[in-house]
Amino acid sequence: MYSDTRWLADIGRNLILYSLEREITYGEIEVPLAFVLINTEMGSMEETLKALSKIDNVKEAYMVYGVYDIVAKVEAESMTKLKELVTWKIRKLDKVRSTLSMIVMNE
DSSP, rough: BOOOEEEEESSSEEEEEEEEOOOOTTHHHOEEEEEEEEEEOTTHHHHHHHHTTTTTTTTEEOSSSSOOOOOEEEEEESSSHHHIIIIIIIITTEEEEEEEEEEEOOO
């Protein structure tokens, strides 16, 4: 597994994760990886974070300051499975208001 992660401090209170992270399994097959930015209903970040932790393909999730409430690192076996994960599991959580998915590019 190859990992190169850098943290950039934004002017102000926000901290932004800049990642060039790649996860490779099964030889040459790359696993689709995305970061999902999540807006929740007011006061429901912890509840949503607990719900995310129960989803197998959510590898990491953190509460953050800024425009979004939570950032989650997700992976799936294929792009189709990744789309289904975000659409039918993450977006359907009770207190999730909106999401923005950033799919990590292959080089």
